[in-house]
Amino acid sequence: MRATTIHAPFDMRVEEVPDPVVQEPTDVVVRVLRACICGSDLWAYRGESARQPGQRIGHEFLGVVEETGSEVRGFKAGDLVVAPFVWSDGTCEYCAEGLQTSCPRGGFWGSVGSDGGQGEAVRVPFGDGTLVKLPSGAASDDRLLTALLALSDVMGTGHHAALGAGVRPGSTVAVVGDGAVGLCGVLAARRLGAERIIALGRHTARTDIARAFGATDVVAERGEAAEAAVRELTGGQGAHGVIEAVGTEQSMRTAVNITRDGGSIGYVGVPHGSGTGLDLSVMFDRNIALRGGVAPVRAYIPELLADVLDGTIDPSPVFDLTVDLDGVPGGYKAMDERTALKVLVTP
Amino acid sequence: MRATTIHAPFDMRVEEVPDPVVQEPTDVVVRVLRACICGSDLWAYRGESARQPGQRIGHEFLGVVEETGSEVRGFKAGDLVVAPFVWSDGTCEYCAEGLQTSCPRGGFWGSVGSDGGQGEAVRVPFGDGTLVKLPSGAASDDRLLTALLALSDVMGTGHHAALGAGVRPGSTVAVVGDGAVGLCGVLAARRLGAERIIALGRHTARTDIARAFGATDVVAERGEAAEAAVRELTGGQGAHGVIEAVGTEQSMRTAVNITRDGGSIGYVGVPHGSGTGLDLSVMFDRNIALRGGVAPVRAYIPELLADVLDGTIDPSPVFDLTVDLDGVPGGYKAMDERTALKVLVTP
Numbered sequence: 001m002r003a004t005t006i007h008a009p010f011d012m013r014v015e016e017v018p019d020p021v022v023q024e025p026t027d028v029v030v031r032v033l034r035a036c037i038c039g040s041d042l043w044a045y046r047g048e049s050a051r052q053p054g055q056r057i058g059h060e061f062l063g064v065v066e067e068t069g070s071e072v073r074g075f076k077a078g079d080l081v082v083a084p085f086v087w088s089d090g091t092c093e094y095c096a097e098g099l100q101t102s103c104p105r106g107g108f109w110g111s112v113g114s115d116g117g118q119g120e121a122v123r124v125p126f127g128d129g130t131l132v133k134l135p136s137g138a139a140s141d142d143r144l145l146t147a148l149l150a151l152s153d154v155m156g157t158g159h160h161a162a163l164g165a166g167v168r169p170g171s172t173v174a175v176v177g178d179g180a181v182g183l184c185g186v187l188a189a190r191r192l193g194a195e196r197i198i199a200l201g202r203h204t205a206r207t208d209i210a211r212a213f214g215a216t217d218v219v220a221e222r223g224e225a226a227e228a229a230v231r232e233l234t235g236g237q238g239a240h241g242v243i244e245a246v247g248t249e250q251s252m253r254t255a256v257n258i259t260r261d262g263g264s265i266g267y268v269g270v271p272h273g274s275g276t277g278l279d280l281s282v283m284f285d286r287n288i289a290l291r292g293g294v295a296p297v298r299a300y301i302p303e304l305l306a307d308v309l310d311g312t313i314d315p316s317p318v319f320d321l322t323v324d325l326d327g328v329p330g331g332y333k334a335m336d337e338r339t340a341l342k343v344l345v346t347p
Numbered sequence: 348m349r350a351t352t353i354h355a356p357f358d359m360r361v362e363e364v365p366d367p368v369v370q371e372p373t374d375v376v377v378r379v380l381r382a383c384i385c386g387s388d389l390w391a392y393r394g395e396s397a398r399q400p401g402q403r404i405g406h407e408f409l410g411v412v413e414e415t416g417s418e419v420r421g422f423k424a425g426d427l428v429v430a431p432f433v434w435s436d437g438t439c440e441y442c443a444e445g446l447q448t449s450c451p452r453g454g455f456w457g458s459v460g461s462d463g464g465q466g467e468a469v470r471v472p473f474g475d476g477t478l479v480k481l482p483s484g485a486a487s488d489d490r491l492l493t494a495l496l497a498l499s500d501v502m503g504t505g506h507h508a509a510l511g512a513g514v515r516p517g518s519t520v521a522v523v524g525d526g527a528v529g530l531c532g533v534l535a536a537r538r539l540g541a542e543r544i545i546a547l548g549r550h551t552a553r554t555d556i557a558r559a560f561g562a563t564d565v566v567a568e569r570g571e572a573a574e575a576a577v578r579e580l581t582g583g584q585g586a587h588g589v590i591e592a593v594g595t596e597q598s599m600r601t602a603v604n605i606t607r608d609g610g611s612i613g614y615v616g617v618p619h620g621s622g623t624g625l626d627l628s629v630m631f632d633r634n635i636a637l638r639g640g641v642a643p644v645r646a647y648i649p650e651l652l653a654d655v656l657d658g659t660i661d662p663s664p665v666f667d668l669t670v671d672l673d674g675v676p677g678g679y680k681a682m683d684e685r686t687a688l689k690v691l692v693t694p
Binding site for chain 2: 094097099101102164252261262264267270271276278280281283284285286287288289290291292293294296
């Protein structure tokens with residue numbers, strides 16, 4: 001089959017690789033219908049996260065079950081399924097608690113020896129613990145299929161951030177980061193009943209989506225000016241909850257400075273940068289909590305899926321460019337240069 | 348009257364100062380029956396927190412109401428009262444939410460222009476919002492009076508840490524810090540139903556109190572050895588909740604490393620040191636939350652008071668040295684040299 005590989009920074013290729021087959025009795029092989037490129041893939045693309053030459057890439061996909069191992073109970077060939085961005089055994093203590101990202105037998109797509117989502121097919125370890133079945137009718141609904149793909153990462157990650165930010169009905173929420181995760185954070189905050197949602201961003205194409213997703217206010221300023229603008233919008237106090245969906249020192253500093261005393265930062269931006277950006281003295285004096293991390297999206301798929309299917313939420317607008325497999329390297333370039341928000345891949 | 352003043356690092360004096368009087372109609376003047384020295388007072392004593400020469404000190408006290416302003420409704424002369432370590436107006440949005448430490452009209456005892464607890468009397472701003480009435484019979488019960496004094500800071504702060512650590516019935520909790528706050532954290536964790544409480548500490552006098560307060564295990568090792576010991580006690584996973592009651596970079600690092608994936612650190616140690624000690628990458632991968640800060644003990648006094656009065660909790664053992672006002676400078680020396688755990692002052 002053909003799949004995307006990364007050979008060096010900025011050197012993405014689409015090459016012939018071995019067809020995935022069932023290796024373990026708990027494996028499921030999935031033929032990919034939709035995949036996408038994540039903002040976090042750009043860390044590898046830019047060389048800021050090391051990869052071995054030829055490593056696969058892509059951790060978001062949905063598709064059709066092609067083959068199942070002898071111990072797989074929940075799936076059969078022909079099932080439409082979505083995969084979260086980590087696999088997990090579904091049976092350990094952490095999986096039972098809904099923290100599948102800490103499953104000792106879990107792992108990331110595209111890690112050495114595993115398939116990535118940006119290819120024609122994927123061998124899924126622990127299929128029963130990892131995959132979630134989708135209604136078969138969705139396969140013929142292009143818009144719905146795209147919305148469901150967001151459940152593999154960005155929608156669940158936005159939801160995790162909203163939970164970390166402690167969003168409740170009536171909350172005021174600020175969102176740092178106008179990427180797909182930040183935008184899904186807006187959608188998740190509205191879904192959880194936030195009354196006021198302040199999106200920080202200056203790119204109209206993105207802030208338009210933020211408004212469509214439920215943002216009541218947009219702050220286009222940056223740095224200290226952005227902080228002042230949020231404080232002005234919140235009676236000088238800041239937001240009850242802040243979603244941090246960037247992961248840099250500066251974005252974390254902004255998040256701290258726009259959180260109301262006693263409030264929470266839900267952080268899901270993969271931490272990068274030389275320092276933490278956290279001024280613990282400020283957080284201490286103002287009782288600001290920090291919660292979040294790598295999102296256990298597998299735990300969230302069932303409830304979010306129900307809301308996508310009944311039309312309560314539609315995250316599909318975060319995808320603004322579609323490419324086939326040969327177009328993946330160009331898709332990386334577009335996201336790196338911010339000419340695309342999030343690239344959909346149809347292998 | 349006479350009160351403790353700080354003139355320079357290690358230069359504590361007991362001097363004649365003006366008698367406190369009602370200045371605002373919301374003021375209450377309290378004659379101090381019991382005060383104490385806090386671990387956080389040592390930062391000023393050691394010169395690590397700046398003070399103006401002659402500034403008052405001490406933020407924990409209980410006593411008898413001597414005079415009330417014309418607008419005070421809840422107290423009259425002769426009432427026995429305890430003060431939390433900050434004053435607050437009791438009427439603002441933050442006070443209503445139970446975050447009195449963020450009251451815009453609040454302040455700290457011993458700040459410039461205010462009285463400190465380590466003296467004969469204190470002018471209490473916003474008496475109705477700040478003070479809590481105690482049963483008058485407690486005045487003649489020496490042990491009970493000492494236990495009640497702990498409500499002014501350490502018991503409420505330990506409770507805040509336990510809440511931040513997310514302690515629930517059945518939790519496993521680890522406590523970093525064997526000072527009075529850490530020990531009260533043990534007591535608070537037991538009160539909230541923790542099943543297993545691991546106290547980190549090597550001084551038998553302190554770990555004996557920890558065991559009496561409910562610690563089921565004591566780890567005497569330090570640094571990485573302590574982390575390994577906690578992991579061994581918890582099946583390799585770490586504690587569901589960790590109470591951080593020190594505030595140094597090292598203690599925070601220890602706290603992160605002994606928290607179970609998905610768990611919380613409740614931090615109440617005033618942050619000191621050049622860095623945060625937080626490895627955000629580790630916290631991110633393991634979904635470790637950080638919650639806490641300066642404890643709004645005013646919010647906690649009513650429920651903790653009930654439990655002290657009915658004997659459910661007795662924090663009095665954290666006081667292991669009693670001095671009169673003249674003995675306060677020696678009390679600082681004893682706490683600084685760790686020959687005393689917490690010094691009770693009877694003016």
